[in-house]
Amino acid sequence: MQEQPEQFTFDFHKEKAEIVRQSGDELSIKMGDFAGPLDLLLYLIKQERADIFDIPIARITERYLEFIKLMKRLDIAVAADFLVMAATLIEIKSKMLLPRDPTLPIEEEFEDPRQELVNQLLEYEKFKSAAGMLHERATIEQAIYTRGRIETDDANEEVDATVFDLLTVFQKIAERHKDQVQMQIEREEISLSDMIKDLKRRLFAHGEVSLLRVFEEMSNKRELVTAFIAVLEIVRTEHVRLTQASTFGDIVLRKVEQAA
Amino acid sequence: MAEEEVEALTEPELPESEVEPRPARSPSDLVSVAEALIFVADEPISTKMLADVLAEPKEAITAAIEQLQADYLERNSGLQVREVAGGWQIATRTELHEDVRAFLKTRPSAKLSIASLETLAVIAYKQPVTVPEILEIRGVQSATSIKTLLDKRLIVAKGRKEAVGRPIQYGTSKEFLVQFGLKDLSELPSIEDFEDLTQGM
Numbered sequence: 001m002q003e004q005p006e007q008f009t010f011d012f013h014k015e016k017a018e019i020v021r022q023s024g025d026e027l028s029i030k031m032g033d034f035a036g037p038l039d040l041l042l043y044l045i046k047q048e049r050a051d052i053f054d055i056p057i058a059r060i061t062e063r064y065l066e067f068i069k070l071m072k073r074l075d076i077a078v079a080a081d082f083l084v085m086a087a088t089l090i091e092i093k094s095k096m097l098l099p100r101d102p103t104l105p106i107e108e109e110f111e112d113p114r115q116e117l118v119n120q121l122l123e124y125e126k127f128k129s130a131a132g133m134l135h136e137r138a139t140i141e142q143a144i145y146t147r148g149r150i151e152t153d154d155a156n157e158e159v160d161a162t163v164f165d166l167l168t169v170f171q172k173i174a175e176r177h178k179d180q181v182q183m184q185i186e187r188e189e190i191s192l193s194d195m196i197k198d199l200k201r202r203l204f205a206h207g208e209v210s211l212l213r214v215f216e217e218m219s220n221k222r223e224l225v226t227a228f229i230a231v232l233e234i235v236r237t238e239h240v241r242l243t244q245a246s247t248f249g250d251i252v253l254r255k256v257e258q259a260a
Numbered sequence: 261m262a263e264e265e266v267e268a269l270t271e272p273e274l275p276e277s278e279v280e281p282r283p284a285r286s287p288s289d290l291v292s293v294a295e296a297l298i299f300v301a302d303e304p305i306s307t308k309m310l311a312d313v314l315a316e317p318k319e320a321i322t323a324a325i326e327q328l329q330a331d332y333l334e335r336n337s338g339l340q341v342r343e344v345a346g347g348w349q350i351a352t353r354t355e356l357h358e359d360v361r362a363f364l365k366t367r368p369s370a371k372l373s374i375a376s377l378e379t380l381a382v383i384a385y386k387q388p389v390t391v392p393e394i395l396e397i398r399g400v401q402s403a404t405s406i407k408t409l410l411d412k413r414l415i416v417a418k419g420r421k422e423a424v425g426r427p428i429q430y431g432t433s434k435e436f437l438v439q440f441g442l443k444d445l446s447e448l449p450s451i452e453d454f455e456d457l458t459q460g461m
Contacts, residue, residue, distance in 0.1 A: 036400030143357035
Protein backbone atom coordinates (compact mmCIF):
# COMPACT_ATOMS: atom_id res chain seq x y z
CA MET A 1 0.00 0.00 0.00
CA GLN A 2 3.03 2.27 0.03
CA GLU A 3 2.47 3.10 -3.64
CA GLN A 4 -0.94 4.61 -3.01
CA PRO A 5 0.00 8.11 -1.84
CA GLU A 6 2.22 8.62 -4.87
CA GLN A 7 -0.66 7.78 -7.17
CA PHE A 8 -3.10 10.05 -5.45
CA THR A 9 -0.96 13.13 -5.46
CA PHE A 10 1.23 12.65 -8.51
CA ASP A 11 -0.63 15.06 -10.81
CA PHE A 12 -0.71 17.73 -8.20
CA HIS A 13 2.99 17.58 -7.50
CA LYS A 14 3.82 17.76 -11.16
CA GLU A 15 1.71 20.85 -11.60
CA LYS A 16 3.30 22.49 -8.60
CA ALA A 17 6.74 21.87 -10.02
CA GLU A 18 5.67 23.54 -13.21
CA ILE A 19 4.55 26.65 -11.38
CA VAL A 20 8.09 27.29 -10.17
CA ARG A 21 9.71 26.65 -13.51
CA GLN A 22 7.38 28.68 -15.66
CA SER A 23 7.29 32.43 -15.96
CA GLY A 24 5.23 35.33 -17.22
CA ASP A 25 1.58 34.96 -18.11
CA GLU A 26 1.88 31.19 -18.00
CA LEU A 27 2.58 31.37 -14.30
CA SER A 28 -0.35 33.62 -13.59
CA ILE A 29 -2.63 31.11 -15.30
CA LYS A 30 -1.18 28.26 -13.28
CA MET A 31 -1.55 30.35 -10.16
CA GLY A 32 -5.28 30.30 -10.64
CA ASP A 33 -5.14 26.56 -10.10
CA PHE A 34 -2.96 26.95 -7.06
CA ALA A 35 -4.96 25.58 -4.22
CA GLY A 36 -3.91 27.99 -1.47
CA PRO A 37 -1.30 28.87 1.18
CA LEU A 38 -1.50 25.47 2.89
CA ASP A 39 -0.90 23.81 -0.44
CA LEU A 40 2.13 26.03 -1.04
CA LEU A 41 3.42 25.33 2.42
CA LEU A 42 3.12 21.58 1.95
CA TYR A 43 4.92 21.89 -1.36
CA LEU A 44 7.79 23.84 0.23
CA ILE A 45 8.07 21.36 3.09
CA LYS A 46 8.32 18.49 0.61
CA GLN A 47 10.83 20.37 -1.50
CA GLU A 48 12.98 20.92 1.55
CA ARG A 49 12.54 17.25 2.42
CA ALA A 50 11.47 18.40 5.87
CA ASP A 51 9.46 16.48 8.45
CA ILE A 52 5.97 17.85 8.77
CA PHE A 53 6.08 17.17 12.55
CA ASP A 54 9.29 19.14 12.89
CA ILE A 55 9.08 21.95 10.39
CA PRO A 56 12.28 24.00 10.05
CA ILE A 57 10.19 27.12 10.46
CA ALA A 58 12.94 29.68 9.73
CA ARG A 59 13.88 28.04 6.42
CA ILE A 60 10.31 27.43 5.35
CA THR A 61 9.25 30.99 6.23
CA GLU A 62 12.14 32.31 4.15
CA ARG A 63 11.14 30.16 1.13
CA TYR A 64 7.51 31.12 1.56
CA LEU A 65 8.27 34.84 1.55
CA GLU A 66 10.50 34.36 -1.51
CA PHE A 67 7.55 32.85 -3.27
CA ILE A 68 5.26 35.72 -2.32
CA LYS A 69 7.88 38.18 -3.60
CA LEU A 70 8.09 36.24 -6.86
CA MET A 71 4.35 36.45 -7.25
CA LYS A 72 4.45 40.20 -6.69
CA ARG A 73 7.32 40.68 -9.13
CA LEU A 74 5.31 38.83 -11.77
CA ASP A 75 2.48 41.23 -11.03
CA ILE A 76 0.20 38.53 -9.70
CA ALA A 77 -2.37 39.75 -7.24
CA VAL A 78 -1.42 37.91 -4.09
CA ALA A 79 -4.52 36.62 -2.40
CA ALA A 80 -5.04 37.90 1.14
CA ASP A 81 -4.99 34.30 2.40
CA PHE A 82 -1.38 33.94 1.28
CA LEU A 83 -0.43 37.08 3.25
CA VAL A 84 -2.28 35.81 6.33
CA MET A 85 -0.19 32.65 6.16
CA ALA A 86 3.00 34.72 5.79
CA ALA A 87 2.07 36.61 8.97
CA THR A 88 1.32 33.34 10.78
CA LEU A 89 4.70 31.90 9.77
CA ILE A 90 6.56 35.00 10.98
CA GLU A 91 4.66 34.88 14.25
CA ILE A 92 5.57 31.22 14.80
CA LYS A 93 9.16 31.93 13.87
CA SER A 94 9.43 34.75 16.44
CA LYS A 95 7.80 32.61 19.13
CA MET A 96 10.34 29.87 18.47
CA LEU A 97 13.16 32.33 18.97
CA LEU A 98 11.93 33.37 22.42
CA PRO A 99 13.39 31.38 25.30
CA ARG A 100 10.94 29.35 27.32
CA ASP A 101 9.41 31.29 30.20
CA PRO A 102 11.47 30.14 33.24
CA THR A 103 8.69 31.09 35.68
CA LEU A 104 6.37 28.42 34.27
CA PRO A 105 6.17 25.23 36.32
CA ILE A 106 8.26 22.41 34.88
CA GLU A 107 5.41 19.92 34.74
CA GLU A 108 3.32 22.15 32.46
CA GLU A 109 3.44 20.80 29.01
CA PHE A 110 5.53 22.79 26.63
CA GLU A 111 3.35 23.87 23.73
CA ASP A 112 5.07 23.96 20.40
CA PRO A 113 4.12 27.20 18.58
CA ARG A 114 4.04 25.16 15.38
CA GLN A 115 1.46 22.71 16.69
CA GLU A 116 -1.66 24.50 15.42
CA LEU A 117 -0.17 24.94 11.97
CA VAL A 118 0.89 21.30 11.85
CA ASN A 119 -2.64 20.20 12.77
CA GLN A 120 -4.03 22.44 10.09
CA LEU A 121 -1.59 21.06 7.52
CA LEU A 122 -2.37 17.46 8.43
CA GLU A 123 -6.11 18.10 8.21
CA TYR A 124 -5.69 19.91 4.91
CA GLU A 125 -3.49 17.17 3.49
CA LYS A 126 -6.24 14.59 4.02
CA PHE A 127 -8.65 16.61 1.91
CA LYS A 128 -5.97 17.26 -0.67
CA SER A 129 -5.57 13.49 -1.01
CA ALA A 130 -9.34 13.10 -1.13
CA ALA A 131 -9.39 15.67 -3.94
CA GLY A 132 -6.80 13.54 -5.75
CA MET A 133 -9.03 10.51 -5.27
CA LEU A 134 -12.00 12.40 -6.72
CA HIS A 135 -9.86 13.51 -9.65
CA GLU A 136 -8.96 9.89 -10.31
CA ARG A 137 -12.58 8.75 -10.04
CA ALA A 138 -13.70 11.45 -12.46
CA THR A 139 -11.00 10.37 -14.92
CA ILE A 140 -12.10 6.73 -14.75
CA GLU A 141 -15.71 7.82 -15.07
CA GLN A 142 -14.90 9.68 -18.27
CA ALA A 143 -13.90 6.40 -19.87
CA ILE A 144 -17.43 5.08 -19.40
CA TYR A 145 -20.21 6.04 -21.78
CA THR A 146 -23.93 5.69 -21.44
CA ARG A 147 -26.30 5.84 -24.38
CA GLY A 148 -27.45 9.19 -25.75
CA ARG A 149 -30.75 10.65 -24.74
CA ILE A 150 -33.77 8.92 -26.19
CA GLU A 151 -36.25 11.24 -27.86
CA THR A 152 -39.28 11.42 -25.64
CA ASP A 153 -41.99 14.01 -25.11
CA ASP A 154 -40.00 15.30 -22.17
CA ALA A 155 -36.72 15.37 -24.04
CA ASN A 156 -37.95 17.04 -27.20
CA GLU A 157 -40.51 19.82 -27.06
CA GLU A 158 -40.76 20.02 -30.82
CA VAL A 159 -42.65 16.75 -31.03
CA ASP A 160 -44.52 17.40 -27.84
CA ALA A 161 -47.94 16.71 -29.43
CA THR A 162 -50.48 13.96 -28.84
CA VAL A 163 -52.77 12.41 -31.43
CA PHE A 164 -55.48 14.75 -30.17
CA ASP A 165 -53.29 17.78 -30.78
CA LEU A 166 -52.78 16.57 -34.32
CA LEU A 167 -56.55 16.06 -34.75
CA THR A 168 -57.26 19.59 -33.56
CA VAL A 169 -54.81 21.03 -36.04
CA PHE A 170 -56.24 18.85 -38.79
CA GLN A 171 -59.76 20.01 -37.99
CA LYS A 172 -58.72 23.65 -38.24
CA ILE A 173 -57.13 23.04 -41.61
CA ALA A 174 -60.24 21.16 -42.81
CA GLU A 175 -62.41 24.04 -41.58
CA ARG A 176 -60.39 26.54 -43.54
CA HIS A 177 -60.48 24.31 -46.59
CA LYS A 178 -64.26 23.97 -46.39
CA ASP A 179 -64.63 27.78 -46.39
CA GLN A 180 -62.57 27.99 -49.53
CA VAL A 181 -64.67 25.36 -51.30
CA GLN A 182 -67.86 27.19 -50.44
CA MET A 183 -66.50 30.42 -51.86
CA GLN A 184 -65.56 28.64 -55.08
CA ILE A 185 -69.08 27.30 -55.48
CA GLU A 186 -70.53 30.75 -55.13
CA ARG A 187 -68.15 32.15 -57.65
CA GLU A 188 -69.02 29.44 -60.17
CA GLU A 189 -72.72 29.86 -59.59
CA ILE A 190 -74.53 30.42 -62.86
CA SER A 191 -77.04 33.22 -62.80
CA LEU A 192 -80.57 32.66 -64.14
CA SER A 193 -79.96 34.94 -67.14
CA ASP A 194 -76.76 33.05 -68.03
CA MET A 195 -78.61 29.77 -67.76
CA ILE A 196 -81.40 31.06 -70.05
CA LYS A 197 -78.84 32.34 -72.56
CA ASP A 198 -77.01 29.03 -72.53
CA LEU A 199 -80.21 27.00 -72.98
CA LYS A 200 -81.40 29.27 -75.82
CA ARG A 201 -78.04 28.98 -77.55
CA ARG A 202 -78.25 25.19 -77.45
CA LEU A 203 -81.89 25.21 -78.47
CA PHE A 204 -81.24 27.38 -81.54
CA ALA A 205 -78.13 25.48 -82.49
CA HIS A 206 -79.67 22.00 -82.32
CA GLY A 207 -83.38 22.65 -82.58
CA GLU A 208 -84.04 20.54 -79.50
CA VAL A 209 -82.55 19.94 -76.08
CA SER A 210 -82.89 16.93 -73.83
CA LEU A 211 -83.89 18.23 -70.43
CA LEU A 212 -82.69 15.04 -68.79
CA ARG A 213 -79.21 15.76 -70.12
CA VAL A 214 -79.39 19.40 -69.06
CA PHE A 215 -80.41 18.53 -65.53
CA GLU A 216 -77.75 15.82 -65.34
CA GLU A 217 -75.10 18.38 -66.23
CA MET A 218 -75.97 20.45 -63.18
CA SER A 219 -73.59 19.81 -60.35
CA ASN A 220 -75.76 20.85 -57.41
CA LYS A 221 -79.24 21.55 -56.22
CA ARG A 222 -78.94 25.28 -56.68
CA GLU A 223 -77.97 24.90 -60.32
CA LEU A 224 -80.76 22.40 -60.85
CA VAL A 225 -83.30 24.87 -59.53
CA THR A 226 -81.80 27.62 -61.70
CA ALA A 227 -82.00 25.33 -64.73
CA PHE A 228 -85.58 24.42 -63.96
CA ILE A 229 -86.60 28.09 -63.66
CA ALA A 230 -84.71 28.82 -66.87
CA VAL A 231 -86.70 26.11 -68.71
CA LEU A 232 -89.97 27.55 -67.38
CA GLU A 233 -88.87 31.01 -68.44
CA ILE A 234 -88.01 29.81 -71.94
CA VAL A 235 -91.33 27.99 -72.25
CA ARG A 236 -93.08 31.24 -71.24
CA THR A 237 -91.18 33.64 -73.51
CA GLU A 238 -90.14 31.53 -76.50
CA HIS A 239 -91.99 29.49 -79.07
CA VAL A 240 -91.05 26.09 -77.74
CA ARG A 241 -92.79 22.90 -76.95
CA LEU A 242 -92.07 20.34 -74.27
CA THR A 243 -92.65 16.76 -75.33
CA GLN A 244 -92.39 13.52 -73.39
CA ALA A 245 -92.33 10.21 -75.23
CA SER A 246 -93.31 8.09 -72.25
CA THR A 247 -94.31 8.54 -68.65
CA PHE A 248 -91.17 9.30 -66.54
CA GLY A 249 -89.23 9.41 -69.81
CA ASP A 250 -86.98 12.17 -71.11
CA ILE A 251 -88.59 15.54 -71.76
CA VAL A 252 -87.39 17.25 -74.89
CA LEU A 253 -87.47 20.98 -75.32
CA ARG A 254 -88.16 21.65 -79.00
CA LYS A 255 -88.24 24.79 -80.97
CA VAL A 256 -91.58 25.39 -82.69
CA GLU A 257 -91.40 26.77 -86.20
CA GLN A 258 -93.40 29.96 -86.23
CA ALA A 259 -95.96 30.39 -88.88
CA ALA A 260 -94.94 33.25 -90.97
CA MET B 261 -50.22 -29.10 -4.45
CA ALA B 262 -50.82 -28.01 -0.89
CA GLU B 263 -49.61 -24.52 -1.65
CA GLU B 264 -51.88 -24.21 -4.65
CA GLU B 265 -54.82 -25.18 -2.55
CA VAL B 266 -54.01 -22.56 0.03
CA GLU B 267 -53.75 -19.92 -2.68
CA ALA B 268 -57.02 -20.98 -4.22
CA LEU B 269 -58.68 -20.72 -0.85
CA THR B 270 -57.27 -17.37 0.15
CA GLU B 271 -57.63 -15.65 -3.21
CA PRO B 272 -61.34 -14.76 -2.95
CA GLU B 273 -60.70 -13.24 0.47
CA LEU B 274 -58.12 -10.79 -0.85
CA PRO B 275 -59.29 -7.20 -1.15
CA GLU B 276 -60.24 -6.51 -4.76
CA SER B 277 -56.89 -6.19 -6.40
CA GLU B 278 -56.59 -2.82 -8.07
CA VAL B 279 -53.93 -4.22 -10.38
CA GLU B 280 -55.20 -6.04 -13.40
CA PRO B 281 -54.26 -9.70 -13.42
CA ARG B 282 -51.25 -10.15 -15.60
CA PRO B 283 -49.62 -13.35 -16.76
CA ALA B 284 -46.76 -14.17 -14.41
CA ARG B 285 -43.30 -13.34 -15.74
CA SER B 286 -40.72 -16.04 -15.83
CA PRO B 287 -37.38 -15.16 -14.22
CA SER B 288 -35.77 -14.89 -17.66
CA ASP B 289 -38.55 -12.56 -18.87
CA LEU B 290 -37.91 -10.39 -15.86
CA VAL B 291 -34.21 -10.21 -16.72
CA SER B 292 -35.15 -9.07 -20.25
CA VAL B 293 -37.64 -6.43 -19.20
CA ALA B 294 -35.33 -5.11 -16.45
CA GLU B 295 -32.57 -4.80 -19.05
CA ALA B 296 -34.89 -2.90 -21.39
CA LEU B 297 -35.97 -0.44 -18.70
CA ILE B 298 -32.42 0.17 -17.45
CA PHE B 299 -31.43 0.78 -21.06
CA VAL B 300 -34.12 3.37 -21.81
CA ALA B 301 -33.95 5.20 -18.47
CA ASP B 302 -32.19 8.57 -18.77
CA GLU B 303 -30.93 8.38 -15.21
CA PRO B 304 -29.82 5.41 -13.13
CA ILE B 305 -33.03 3.59 -12.25
CA SER B 306 -33.42 2.26 -8.72
CA THR B 307 -34.39 -1.28 -7.76
CA LYS B 308 -37.47 0.13 -6.05
CA MET B 309 -38.61 1.97 -9.16
CA LEU B 310 -38.14 -1.17 -11.27
CA ALA B 311 -40.11 -3.14 -8.70
CA ASP B 312 -42.92 -0.57 -8.74
CA VAL B 313 -43.13 -0.29 -12.52
CA LEU B 314 -43.02 -4.03 -13.10
CA ALA B 315 -45.15 -4.87 -10.05
CA GLU B 316 -42.62 -7.42 -8.91
CA PRO B 317 -41.02 -7.89 -5.49
CA LYS B 318 -37.70 -6.09 -4.99
CA GLU B 319 -35.95 -9.41 -4.37
CA ALA B 320 -37.00 -10.63 -7.81
CA ILE B 321 -35.61 -7.43 -9.37
CA THR B 322 -32.33 -7.79 -7.49
CA ALA B 323 -32.02 -11.40 -8.65
CA ALA B 324 -32.82 -10.37 -12.25
CA ILE B 325 -30.15 -7.66 -12.25
CA GLU B 326 -27.58 -10.05 -10.79
CA GLN B 327 -28.44 -12.49 -13.56
CA LEU B 328 -28.15 -9.72 -16.15
CA GLN B 329 -24.73 -8.73 -14.84
CA ALA B 330 -23.62 -12.35 -14.93
CA ASP B 331 -24.90 -12.70 -18.52
CA TYR B 332 -22.94 -9.62 -19.62
CA LEU B 333 -19.79 -10.90 -17.99
CA GLU B 334 -20.18 -14.40 -19.34
CA ARG B 335 -20.44 -13.36 -22.96
CA ASN B 336 -17.72 -10.72 -22.53
CA SER B 337 -20.14 -7.95 -23.42
CA GLY B 338 -19.03 -4.47 -24.40
CA LEU B 339 -21.58 -3.19 -21.94
CA GLN B 340 -21.84 -3.38 -18.20
CA VAL B 341 -24.68 -3.04 -15.74
CA ARG B 342 -23.41 -0.83 -12.93
CA GLU B 343 -24.80 0.66 -9.77
CA VAL B 344 -24.52 4.44 -9.65
CA ALA B 345 -26.22 7.09 -7.53
CA GLY B 346 -28.62 4.58 -6.00
CA GLY B 347 -29.72 3.15 -9.33
CA TRP B 348 -28.76 0.88 -12.21
CA GLN B 349 -27.19 1.99 -15.44
CA ILE B 350 -26.07 0.30 -18.64
CA ALA B 351 -22.78 1.73 -19.86
CA THR B 352 -19.81 0.82 -22.01
CA ARG B 353 -16.93 -1.03 -20.41
CA THR B 354 -14.06 1.16 -19.23
CA GLU B 355 -11.41 -0.68 -21.23
CA LEU B 356 -13.19 0.10 -24.51
CA HIS B 357 -12.93 3.87 -24.01
CA GLU B 358 -10.34 4.45 -26.73
CA ASP B 359 -12.47 3.01 -29.51
CA VAL B 360 -15.65 4.57 -28.17
CA ARG B 361 -13.96 7.94 -27.92
CA ALA B 362 -12.53 7.65 -31.42
CA PHE B 363 -15.97 6.88 -32.78
CA LEU B 364 -17.72 9.64 -30.86
CA LYS B 365 -14.86 12.03 -31.66
CA THR B 366 -14.91 13.26 -28.07
CA ARG B 367 -12.21 14.09 -25.63
CA PRO B 368 -12.41 13.96 -21.86
CA SER B 369 -14.32 17.09 -20.91
CA ALA B 370 -12.82 19.97 -18.96
CA LYS B 371 -11.71 18.79 -15.57
CA LEU B 372 -12.22 20.66 -12.36
CA SER B 373 -9.37 22.81 -11.08
CA ILE B 374 -7.39 21.59 -8.08
CA ALA B 375 -9.04 24.28 -5.97
CA SER B 376 -12.52 23.13 -7.03
CA LEU B 377 -11.66 19.48 -6.44
CA GLU B 378 -10.39 20.29 -2.95
CA THR B 379 -13.49 22.30 -2.17
CA LEU B 380 -15.63 19.44 -3.46
CA ALA B 381 -13.70 16.98 -1.30
CA VAL B 382 -14.28 19.10 1.82
CA ILE B 383 -17.99 19.40 1.00
CA ALA B 384 -18.33 15.68 0.24
CA TYR B 385 -16.77 14.64 3.55
CA LYS B 386 -18.00 17.40 5.83
CA GLN B 387 -21.51 17.97 4.51
CA PRO B 388 -23.55 19.85 5.37
CA VAL B 389 -20.79 22.44 5.55
CA THR B 390 -20.65 26.25 5.48
CA VAL B 391 -18.27 28.53 3.59
CA PRO B 392 -16.32 29.55 6.76
CA GLU B 393 -15.86 25.87 7.63
CA ILE B 394 -14.45 25.21 4.16
CA LEU B 395 -12.12 28.20 4.56
CA GLU B 396 -10.89 26.80 7.86
CA ILE B 397 -9.82 23.52 6.29
CA ARG B 398 -8.48 24.84 3.00
CA GLY B 399 -6.93 28.03 4.41
CA VAL B 400 -8.20 29.95 1.40
CA GLN B 401 -11.39 31.63 0.22
CA SER B 402 -13.39 29.19 -1.90
CA ALA B 403 -16.12 31.43 -3.36
CA THR B 404 -15.09 30.87 -7.01
CA SER B 405 -14.84 27.13 -6.54
CA ILE B 406 -18.23 26.98 -4.85
CA LYS B 407 -19.76 28.90 -7.73
CA THR B 408 -18.16 26.51 -10.25
CA LEU B 409 -19.44 23.50 -8.32
CA LEU B 410 -22.93 24.98 -8.09
CA ASP B 411 -22.90 25.76 -11.83
CA LYS B 412 -21.91 22.18 -12.57
CA ARG B 413 -24.70 21.01 -10.23
CA LEU B 414 -22.21 18.94 -8.24
CA ILE B 415 -23.22 20.61 -4.99
CA VAL B 416 -26.49 22.04 -3.70
CA ALA B 417 -27.47 24.36 -0.87
CA LYS B 418 -28.78 22.31 2.01
CA GLY B 419 -30.49 24.76 4.32
CA ARG B 420 -28.89 27.18 6.75
CA LYS B 421 -26.85 26.57 9.83
CA GLU B 422 -28.36 27.70 13.12
CA ALA B 423 -25.38 29.91 13.90
CA VAL B 424 -24.52 33.59 13.77
CA GLY B 425 -25.44 34.96 10.34
CA ARG B 426 -27.28 31.70 9.52
CA PRO B 427 -24.76 30.75 6.81
CA ILE B 428 -25.85 28.52 3.90
CA GLN B 429 -24.78 24.91 4.19
CA TYR B 430 -23.67 22.97 1.16
CA GLY B 431 -23.81 19.29 0.33
CA THR B 432 -23.16 17.10 -2.69
CA SER B 433 -25.87 16.36 -5.26
CA LYS B 434 -27.04 13.24 -7.04
CA GLU B 435 -25.16 14.53 -10.06
CA PHE B 436 -21.98 14.31 -7.96
CA LEU B 437 -22.60 10.59 -7.41
CA VAL B 438 -23.25 10.07 -11.14
CA GLN B 439 -20.19 12.02 -12.32
CA PHE B 440 -17.87 10.33 -9.86
CA GLY B 441 -19.38 6.88 -10.36
CA LEU B 442 -20.46 6.40 -6.74
CA LYS B 443 -23.29 4.16 -5.56
CA ASP B 444 -23.82 6.46 -2.59
CA LEU B 445 -21.75 8.62 -0.25
CA SER B 446 -20.78 5.65 1.89
CA GLU B 447 -18.75 4.34 -1.04
CA LEU B 448 -16.27 7.18 -0.54
CA PRO B 449 -13.21 5.93 1.31
CA SER B 450 -13.09 7.15 4.90
CA ILE B 451 -11.27 10.47 5.31
CA GLU B 452 -9.18 8.84 8.05
CA ASP B 453 -7.78 6.46 5.44
CA PHE B 454 -6.18 9.44 3.78
CA GLU B 455 -4.51 10.32 7.07
CA ASP B 456 -2.80 6.95 7.07
CA LEU B 457 -1.75 7.44 3.48
CA THR B 458 -0.32 10.92 3.90
CA GLN B 459 1.59 9.98 7.02
CA GLY B 460 3.06 7.01 5.26
CA MET B 461 4.70 9.35 2.77
